[in-house]
Amino acid sequence: MNYCTSAGRHRLLLFSAIFKNNWLKRELKHLAEMPAHPTSCDNCRRSKKKCTANIAPDMSYIVCERCVRLEIPCTYDIKTHLLHIAAHANKQSGSSPALMEDGLFSSCIAPLGQEHIPLSQPLEHYLQALSTPFVDYDYENGQLEDPDLIPTAADFQVVHTDLSKRPCALSYDADKLLHKFFSLPPVLRYCVFHLFSFCIITKVHFRLTLCVVSAILSGLQDLSVSYYLRARKALIRAAEQGPTFELAQSYYFLSLFANMKGETIVSRKFLTGCLDLIVELKLDVDPDDSPWLHHLNLTPREKEERRRLFWANYWSLVRAQACSPDPITIELSCHRMKQPSNINDPYPIFASAGARQWDCQVYALIGQIKRYYSAPPASVQDLFSSKHVIALQETLINLQSCIPVEFLLLSASSQTATRDEEDRFINQIITSQGSLFVLTMGFFSAISILHRPLLFLTHLPSHQPQYLSTTHHALIVNAIHQTIEAAHRITGIGFFLASIEETLNNGVWDTRLPKDHYGLFFHQEFFSIFEAAVVYWFATCRMAPVWRVFVDLERGVAVERVRRVMMTLRFMADVVGLTNLEPLAVCVEAMVEEMEGRGVGEEGEREVGFQPKIIGDVGGEDGVGAVYDPWGFMGLLGMQVGGGVRWRGRSEDSWRLFWKLNA
Numbered sequence: 001m002n003y004c005t006s007a008g009r010h011r012l013l014l015f016s017a018i019f020k021n022n023w024l025k026r027e028l029k030h031l032a033e034m035p036a037h038p039t040s041c042d043n044c045r046r047s048k049k050k051c052t053a054n055i056a057p058d059m060s061y062i063v064c065e066r067c068v069r070l071e072i073p074c075t076y077d078i079k080t081h082l083l084h085i086a087a088h089a090n091k092q093s094g095s096s097p098a099l100m101e102d103g104l105f106s107s108c109i110a111p112l113g114q115e116h117i118p119l120s121q122p123l124e125h126y127l128q129a130l131s132t133p134f135v136d137y138d139y140e141n142g143q144l145e146d147p148d149l150i151p152t153a154a155d156f157q158v159v160h161t162d163l164s165k166r167p168c169a170l171s172y173d174a175d176k177l178l179h180k181f182f183s184l185p186p187v188l189r190y191c192v193f194h195l196f197s198f199c200i201i202t203k204v205h206f207r208l209t210l211c212v213v214s215a216i217l218s219g220l221q222d223l224s225v226s227y228y229l230r231a232r233k234a235l236i237r238a239a240e241q242g243p244t245f246e247l248a249q250s251y252y253f254l255s256l257f258a259n260m261k262g263e264t265i266v267s268r269k270f271l272t273g274c275l276d277l278i279v280e281l282k283l284d285v286d287p288d289d290s291p292w293l294h295h296l297n298l299t300p301r302e303k304e305e306r307r308r309l310f311w312a313n314y315w316s317l318v319r320a321q322a323c324s325p326d327p328i329t330i331e332l333s334c335h336r337m338k339q340p341s342n343i344n345d346p347y348p349i350f351a352s353a354g355a356r357q358w359d360c361q362v363y364a365l366i367g368q369i370k371r372y373y374s375a376p377p378a379s380v381q382d383l384f385s386s387k388h389v390i391a392l393q394e395t396l397i398n399l400q401s402c403i404p405v406e407f408l409l410l411s412a413s414s415q416t417a418t419r420d421e422e423d424r425f426i427n428q429i430i431t432s433q434g435s436l437f438v439l440t441m442g443f444f445s446a447i448s449i450l451h452r453p454l455l456f457l458t459h460l461p462s463h464q465p466q467y468l469s470t471t472h473h474a475l476i477v478n479a480i481h482q483t484i485e486a487a488h489r490i491t492g493i494g495f496f497l498a499s500i501e502e503t504l505n506n507g508v509w510d511t512r513l514p515k516d517h518y519g520l521f522f523h524q525e526f527f528s529i530f531e532a533a534v535v536y537w538f539a540t541c542r543m544a545p546v547w548r549v550f551v552d553l554e555r556g557v558a559v560e561r562v563r564r565v566m567m568t569l570r571f572m573a574d575v576v577g578l579t580n581l582e583p584l585a586v587c588v589e590a591m592v593e594e595m596e597g598r599g600v601g602e603e604g605e606r607e608v609g610f611q612p613k614i615i616g617d618v619g620g621e622d623g624v625g626a627v628y629d630p631w632g633f634m635g636l637l638g639m640q641v642g643g644g645v646r647w648r649g650r651s652e653d654s655w656r657l658f659w660k661l662n663a
Contacts, residue, residue, distance in 0.1 A: 171312035262578030321367035352433030376658035454479035490609035583630035609648035
């Protein structure tokens with residue numbers, strides 16, 4: 001038998017699996033009465049150091065503190081770990097070795113979210129993988145398989161650890177992905193204008209992209225980059241096989257990973273690829289209204305998974321349109337897709353997405369405002385009475401009336417929230433099962449950027465109150481009030497969220513937060529707090545003194561809030577590694593210097609832009625080393641911070657000239 005081909009390799013794996021099954025049965029008999037004990041990781045065993053690795057109550061492996069401190073992958077002997085957790089599960093259930101031997105390999109895999117599990121989930125999945133036949137795989141050429149594309153137990157452990165913490169995901173069926181990690185369904189062939197097939201390569205790239213996201217969400221940065229490189233290799237091979245639903249999911253996962261790393265250029269490429277597949281596969285049409293899918297007999301659960309993929313990418317699209325300096329040209333409408341719904345099979349499969357449609361509408365409006373102000377108007381009069389501005393204001397008012405009040409985190413005072421109001425915020429978030437921080441901060445960001453051009457008129461000598469008509473004077477005063485209040489509410493919500501994160505990072509749990517909902521409180525909107533910082537800086541350092549009587553803002557409060565924004569952005573850029581936030585951090589640092597009266601730094605005039613980095617030292621990334629326009633809602637509109645820092649953008653010079661001509 002030739003074991004050098006991929007088919008031969010899998011036959012060898014099958015023989016090995018049979019041997020391992022028999023060996024496991026014998027060893028489990030021997031260890032049935034042994035108490036479970038922690039398994040030292042490989043690093044601590046080699047270094048002869050004390051290891052704190054242990055087995056959690058849900059039978060998942062807990063990495064040791066030493067590996068976390070040294071920022072190295074925590075690996076362990078999976079064979080020994082399986083034996084001990086199986087023996088521990090047998091002892092807890094009170095079953096005899098004989099019963100365990102007879103029922104071990106025939107027991108069903110318990111789904112995520114099920115409370116009573118006969119054996120540990122990792123062991124169940126491993127045993128299912130060992131007993132799964134390989135005859136369903138289709139090998140046409142008998143070529144040697146790439147080792148990077150072969151799944152390992154360590155790969156599965158990373159995914160299982162992450163998905164066990166979040167059994168209900170927002171954009172994909174986590175339970176299905178976990179059950180089919182080692183072997184996805186057999187090859188499916190169907191013909192509706194095209195022949196699609198789920199070949200082995202497609203399964204590999206989808207599995208690896210799942211590992212990428214799970215690794216970074218679990219805090220394993222180096223491991224996530226390793227999985228990214230493997231997934232990228234598999235994706236190149238998979239793209240040659242034709243468009244599939246799994247291929248679209250893979251593009252989405254890789255886009256999500258790059259966005260988490262702050263690499264917006266790379267994320268945009270994967271997002272564009274996913275959007276192209278959505279259009280090509282007609283995934284923007286609801287499955288209930290797609291007759292070309294009827295022969296697949298999709299279950300309600302499978303239909304909902306397709307809806308979730310669409311809404312996840314539509315949200316990514318509208319957010320990119322709101323933040324990116326270059327709009328994505330793909331036209332994608334949500335009018336033919338139903339809203340996400342809750343599916344029980346029999347337990348909840350997906351996380352609640354009740355606020356998703358409002359997220360999309362708010363950021364779509366931000367994108368419209370951003371595009372309109374991408375160039376200055378022909379005259380100042382257009383800032384006051386342009387038909388387009390009036391239409392945007394009406395859209396904002398209508399949107400505010402449509403968003404359910406329970407989805408917005410609103411306090412009686414715009415500047416501070418009481419303890420009772422914070423408790424109400426927490427209850428709102430837990431009840432909605434969604435992060436409402438992004439929606440609330442995005443909504444007030446839309447208010448701010450819509451009125452900011454009028455706010456900026458207050459620094460022009462030609463637009464002092466004595467020179468303006470009553471109507472124009474009232475519009476500017478309204479713009480001042482709207483932008484300042486929006487800045488207060490954005491920073492108030494942002495700082496409340498930051499206080500929760502800081503408490504958790506210090507190892508202290510806020511008793512108001514249920515531990516199974518902690519993931520809902522980690523969604524800071526950094527572009528919103530930057531928008532608030534711009535408003536505070538302008539009102540303090542650029543607004544003419546005659547207008548400040550209309551500003552409900554103390555200088556000390558403004559300086560303190562901008563300083564906290566600076567600390568947040570600098571931490572995320574340097575420590576967390578979100579490189580796309582570096583230009584924002586530089587601008588806010590210059591704002592703090594000017595607000596504190598320290599003037600311009602020694603570097604003098606400079607233009608801040610975004611310079612992407614290479615993920616995992618991958619060669620061939622287009623644009624790496626070049627400087628791009630930063631991401632943000634609306635930049636500085638031609639303003640210069642501290643006399644030296646400018647925002648890089650193609651419209652900044654035009655706005656600078658506009659203010660000069662109308663001074």
